[in-house]
Amino acid sequence: MKQFRFRHRLCRNAAIVLAAALLAGCASTKGPAPTSFDFGPVAAPVTPTPAAASYPALIVADVSGPATLDTDRMFYRLAYANAQQALPYAYNRWAATPLQLLSQRLKARIAQGGVKVLSISDATGGLPVLRLEMDEFSQNFASATESTAHISLRASLFRGHQLVDQRTFTRSAPAPSADAAGGASALAATSDAIAADLLAWLATLPPR
Template sequence: MINTFRNGVAMAVAALALGACASKGQPTAQYDFGPPPTQTSSASTVGALIVADVTGPAALDSERMYYRLLYADARQSRPYAYNQWTATPFQLLTQRIKTSLSHGGVKVLSATDAAASATVLRMEVEEFTQNFDSATSSQGLLRLRASVFRDHRLVDQKTFSSSKPAPSADAAGGVRALADASDAVAAEMLTWLAALPPSK
């Protein structure tokens, strides 16, 4: 009986402490993808390439970080309350992929350099989220469709997908997993671009 009373008091104290913390407000943690990995593949045969900004669902056009509880309701995307990106996922992915291509030997141009190249890479995100398959296990999933155009004609199109395990079941773990998934997709994209027929 005494132990039960003590446990009840301890829980009440913990609840009051959490309430006090919540009332004071919690600072928002901001994340990006971190330093890019060391480049191991090359697509130097691609030459100059205009890389358009990544596009995708409107929900990803903000700094909010989302996750899904696959074991509870896979159809519901939930935002983290006190964690966010330093830029939109579109902006982070655009910069990361440009960096990876550049390190792989590709001459990366922006859309304003249209006169310098007739080859354009366009990318559309289909999925970018941290998926929990249990309360303690999650993966970062990136799936995007890439299309290469030359002189406004489609040369090739491919969907890339990568899922990487999160080292921890929280926002920081999701960031690491999504960064790793993004780097894996960028590496696959380099190999794909290098295999495309050269421009004439």
């Protein structure tokens, strides 16, 4: 009798292990392959802007921001359901963190505007420093089929240890599709718009 119970328990445990293995196999084969996104290639250089005349060389610090933007996970918000909850895409990731992507994009666009961009590590005495802090970077769904990208960025220009000026830039762009790919495209376009705003703002500030 004891031998029978032992064999029964052994068979039952083996069946459980086999079922778990089959479920894991199904999950790994049925789930879509992970997809990563970035902002895409930077468009051809534009005509140098008036900012280049005021600030021919500029130290541009990397964009800082909250910990939620220092991850490669892609988030979205359902404004029509619960705008206070950020939800992650299950099978989509950023190729780098949003802070890194925006840092690279803004530096490239500022350089295209004719300004020589230097990093903090390359800093030399007397050059102005542009510090950037991102407050919002999101894809918000107004409905199940319509979403918009939003970016809010605070820029501070310092000369020495003196604040020259500070400005907050906010931009939005509609997503071409209601998914991660559409959000990535809209956020890239919004980043380019923010860069144009930055160059226009720098052109209004007093030269060194």
